Amino acid sequence: MLTKKDKILDTSLQLFMKKGFDATSISDILSKTGIARGTLYYHFESKEAIMDAIIERLLDQVLKKIENVLGNPRLSQSEKFIAFFSSINLTQLTGDEEIVEYFNQPQNALFHEKSNQLLIEKLSPVLTQLIIEGIETGLFDTPYPAETAELILVGITGFVDSKDSPIGHVRRMESFIYNISCMLGLTQSHIDEMKTLFLGEG
Numbered sequence: 697m698l699t700k701k702d703k704i705l706d707t708s709l710q711l712f713m714k715k716g717f718d719a720t721s722i723s724d725i726l727s728k729t730g731i732a733r734g735t736l737y738y739h740f741e742s743k744e745a746i747m748d749a750i751i752e753r754l755l756d757q758v759l760k761k762i763e764n765v766l767g768n769p770r771l772s773q774s775e776k777f778i779a780f781f782s783s784i785n786l787t788q789l790t791g792d793e794e795i796v797e798y799f800n801q802p803q804n805a806l807f808h809e810k811s812n813q814l815l816i817e818k819l820s821p822v823l824t825q826l827i828i829e830g831i832e833t834g835l836f837d838t839p840y841p842a843e844t845a846e847l848i849l850v851g852i853t854g855f856v857d858s859k860d861s862p863i864g865h866v867r868r869m870e871s872f873i874y875n876i877s878c879m880l881g882l883t884q885s886h887i888d889e890m891k892t893l894f895l896g897e898g
Contacts, residue, residue: 701739703729705753708746717747717807751811755818758784762822773826773833778889780826784819784852812853820845827880837881844879851875 698706707729711720722743726733740746765771765779823845830836838844851872873890876882882890 700731700735701749704731704736704739704746705750708743709750712747712750712807717743747807748810751807751814755811755814758815759818759822762819766822766826773830773835774886774889777826777830777835777886780823781852781890784815815853816846816849819849823848830880835886838879847879848876 704725708720708725711724711728715724720743722733722736725743725746726736729736740749762780762783765783766776768776771779820842824842827836827838827841827845831838831841870891873887876890877887
Protein backbone atom coordinates (compact mmCIF):
# COMPACT_ATOMS: atom_id res chain seq x y z
CA MET A 697 0.00 0.00 0.00
CA LEU A 698 1.31 3.44 -0.94
CA THR A 699 2.19 5.86 1.83
CA LYS A 700 0.65 9.32 1.62
CA LYS A 701 4.07 10.70 0.76
CA ASP A 702 4.50 8.30 -2.16
CA LYS A 703 0.94 9.01 -3.30
CA ILE A 704 1.75 12.72 -3.41
CA LEU A 705 4.95 12.06 -5.38
CA ASP A 706 3.34 9.67 -7.87
CA THR A 707 0.36 11.94 -8.48
CA SER A 708 2.51 15.06 -8.74
CA LEU A 709 4.75 13.43 -11.33
CA GLN A 710 1.71 12.46 -13.41
CA LEU A 711 0.39 16.03 -13.23
CA PHE A 712 3.78 17.56 -14.01
CA MET A 713 4.07 15.34 -17.07
CA LYS A 714 0.53 16.14 -18.23
CA LYS A 715 0.30 19.88 -17.49
CA GLY A 716 3.91 20.92 -16.93
CA PHE A 717 5.51 21.89 -13.63
CA ASP A 718 4.66 25.60 -13.82
CA ALA A 719 1.03 24.98 -14.80
CA THR A 720 0.45 22.48 -11.99
CA SER A 721 -0.76 24.02 -8.73
CA ILE A 722 -0.81 22.66 -5.21
CA SER A 723 -4.60 22.71 -5.49
CA ASP A 724 -4.35 20.41 -8.54
CA ILE A 725 -2.28 17.96 -6.52
CA LEU A 726 -4.68 18.10 -3.56
CA SER A 727 -7.68 17.56 -5.82
CA LYS A 728 -6.11 14.59 -7.58
CA THR A 729 -4.83 12.89 -4.42
CA GLY A 730 -7.74 13.70 -2.12
CA ILE A 731 -5.20 14.52 0.58
CA ALA A 732 -5.74 17.41 2.99
CA ARG A 733 -3.63 20.53 2.51
CA GLY A 734 -2.13 20.19 5.97
CA THR A 735 -1.05 16.63 5.23
CA LEU A 736 0.69 17.68 2.03
CA TYR A 737 2.53 20.51 3.76
CA TYR A 738 3.51 18.15 6.57
CA HIS A 739 5.55 16.21 4.02
CA PHE A 740 6.54 18.99 1.58
CA GLU A 741 6.89 22.71 2.18
CA SER A 742 6.41 23.64 -1.48
CA LYS A 743 5.84 22.39 -5.02
CA GLU A 744 9.59 22.74 -5.58
CA ALA A 745 10.21 20.41 -2.62
CA ILE A 746 7.92 17.84 -4.26
CA MET A 747 9.94 18.13 -7.46
CA ASP A 748 13.20 17.63 -5.55
CA ALA A 749 11.78 14.55 -3.84
CA ILE A 750 10.64 13.04 -7.15
CA ILE A 751 14.12 13.46 -8.61
CA GLU A 752 15.81 12.16 -5.47
CA ARG A 753 13.59 9.07 -5.39
CA LEU A 754 14.47 8.20 -8.99
CA LEU A 755 18.18 8.67 -8.38
CA ASP A 756 18.05 6.71 -5.13
CA GLN A 757 16.72 3.79 -7.18
CA VAL A 758 19.67 4.18 -9.54
CA LEU A 759 22.08 4.31 -6.59
CA LYS A 760 20.55 1.21 -4.99
CA LYS A 761 20.87 -0.70 -8.27
CA ILE A 762 24.51 0.36 -8.62
CA GLU A 763 25.35 -0.58 -5.02
CA ASN A 764 23.79 -4.03 -5.51
CA VAL A 765 25.90 -4.57 -8.62
CA LEU A 766 29.11 -3.30 -7.04
CA GLY A 767 28.52 -5.50 -4.00
CA ASN A 768 28.66 -8.64 -6.14
CA PRO A 769 31.89 -10.43 -5.08
CA ARG A 770 31.93 -12.45 -8.31
CA LEU A 771 32.55 -9.38 -10.46
CA SER A 772 36.07 -8.25 -11.28
CA GLN A 773 37.02 -4.60 -10.89
CA SER A 774 36.77 -4.16 -14.64
CA GLU A 775 33.31 -5.74 -14.70
CA LYS A 776 32.16 -3.48 -11.87
CA PHE A 777 33.34 -0.42 -13.77
CA ILE A 778 31.39 -1.46 -16.86
CA ALA A 779 28.37 -2.38 -14.73
CA PHE A 780 28.38 1.08 -13.16
CA PHE A 781 27.69 2.67 -16.53
CA SER A 782 25.14 0.11 -17.64
CA SER A 783 23.23 0.74 -14.39
CA ILE A 784 22.77 4.44 -15.12
CA ASN A 785 19.72 3.96 -17.27
CA LEU A 786 16.57 5.72 -16.06
CA THR A 787 14.45 4.38 -18.91
CA GLN A 788 15.29 0.77 -18.04
CA LEU A 789 14.95 1.47 -14.33
CA THR A 790 11.57 3.17 -14.40
CA GLY A 791 10.23 1.11 -17.29
CA ASP A 792 8.75 4.35 -18.61
CA GLU A 793 10.54 6.18 -21.40
CA GLU A 794 7.97 8.98 -21.11
CA ILE A 795 9.30 9.93 -17.68
CA VAL A 796 12.85 10.23 -18.99
CA GLU A 797 11.70 12.24 -22.00
CA TYR A 798 9.84 14.57 -19.67
CA PHE A 799 13.04 15.35 -17.79
CA ASN A 800 14.76 16.26 -21.05
CA GLN A 801 12.18 18.61 -22.56
CA PRO A 802 13.26 22.29 -22.83
CA GLN A 803 10.23 23.51 -20.86
CA ASN A 804 11.31 21.32 -17.96
CA ALA A 805 14.76 22.85 -17.68
CA LEU A 806 14.56 23.17 -13.89
CA PHE A 807 13.73 19.48 -13.51
CA HIS A 808 16.56 18.62 -15.86
CA GLU A 809 19.11 20.86 -14.15
CA LYS A 810 18.29 19.56 -10.69
CA SER A 811 18.34 15.93 -11.81
CA ASN A 812 21.80 16.39 -13.33
CA GLN A 813 23.07 18.13 -10.21
CA LEU A 814 21.73 15.41 -7.91
CA LEU A 815 23.05 12.65 -10.16
CA ILE A 816 26.56 14.05 -9.89
CA GLU A 817 26.27 14.61 -6.12
CA LYS A 818 24.97 11.11 -5.41
CA LEU A 819 27.13 9.11 -7.80
CA SER A 820 30.46 10.96 -7.49
CA PRO A 821 31.42 9.28 -4.18
CA VAL A 822 30.49 5.85 -5.55
CA LEU A 823 32.45 6.29 -8.78
CA THR A 824 35.37 7.85 -6.89
CA GLN A 825 35.62 4.78 -4.64
CA LEU A 826 35.37 2.51 -7.67
CA ILE A 827 38.24 4.36 -9.33
CA ILE A 828 40.34 4.23 -6.14
CA GLU A 829 39.83 0.47 -5.95
CA GLY A 830 40.75 0.23 -9.63
CA ILE A 831 43.98 2.13 -8.95
CA GLU A 832 44.81 -0.26 -6.11
CA THR A 833 44.32 -3.30 -8.35
CA GLY A 834 46.29 -1.77 -11.23
CA LEU A 835 43.26 -1.33 -13.50
CA PHE A 836 43.45 2.48 -13.50
CA ASP A 837 46.27 4.98 -13.35
CA THR A 838 45.31 8.49 -12.25
CA PRO A 839 46.36 10.77 -9.37
CA TYR A 840 42.94 12.46 -9.44
CA PRO A 841 40.23 9.86 -8.69
CA ALA A 842 37.60 12.27 -7.30
CA GLU A 843 38.09 14.88 -10.01
CA THR A 844 38.05 12.21 -12.72
CA ALA A 845 34.81 10.75 -11.35
CA GLU A 846 33.12 14.15 -11.46
CA LEU A 847 34.32 14.83 -15.01
CA ILE A 848 32.99 11.47 -16.18
CA LEU A 849 29.58 12.13 -14.64
CA VAL A 850 29.42 15.61 -16.12
CA GLY A 851 30.14 13.99 -19.47
CA ILE A 852 27.31 11.50 -18.98
CA THR A 853 24.81 14.27 -18.24
CA GLY A 854 26.04 16.01 -21.38
CA PHE A 855 24.94 13.07 -23.51
CA VAL A 856 21.40 13.44 -22.19
CA ASP A 857 21.46 17.09 -23.27
CA SER A 858 22.89 16.35 -26.70
CA LYS A 859 20.68 16.76 -29.78
CA ASP A 860 23.19 15.15 -32.13
CA SER A 861 22.29 13.23 -35.26
CA PRO A 862 22.90 9.44 -35.02
CA ILE A 863 26.34 9.87 -36.62
CA GLY A 864 27.14 12.81 -34.37
CA HIS A 865 26.04 10.81 -31.32
CA VAL A 866 28.39 7.94 -32.20
CA ARG A 867 31.28 10.35 -32.69
CA ARG A 868 30.54 12.07 -29.38
CA MET A 869 30.39 8.69 -27.64
CA GLU A 870 33.68 7.60 -29.19
CA SER A 871 35.21 10.84 -27.94
CA PHE A 872 33.79 10.19 -24.47
CA ILE A 873 35.26 6.69 -24.35
CA TYR A 874 38.60 7.96 -25.64
CA ASN A 875 38.78 10.66 -22.98
CA ILE A 876 37.83 8.24 -20.20
CA SER A 877 40.61 5.93 -21.36
CA CYS A 878 43.10 8.80 -21.27
CA MET A 879 42.01 9.97 -17.81
CA LEU A 880 42.10 6.48 -16.30
CA GLY A 881 44.91 4.89 -18.30
CA LEU A 882 42.68 2.10 -19.64
CA THR A 883 44.09 -0.74 -21.71
CA GLN A 884 42.78 -1.43 -25.21
CA SER A 885 40.76 -4.41 -23.99
CA HIS A 886 38.92 -2.19 -21.51
CA ILE A 887 38.35 0.42 -24.21
CA ASP A 888 36.82 -2.32 -26.37
CA GLU A 889 34.53 -3.29 -23.48
CA MET A 890 33.38 0.32 -23.19
CA LYS A 891 32.69 0.47 -26.93
CA THR A 892 30.66 -2.73 -26.73
CA LEU A 893 28.61 -1.32 -23.87
CA PHE A 894 27.94 2.10 -25.36
CA LEU A 895 28.09 1.46 -29.09
CA GLY A 896 27.48 -2.25 -29.48
CA GLU A 897 30.84 -2.79 -31.13
CA GLY A 898 34.21 -4.16 -30.18
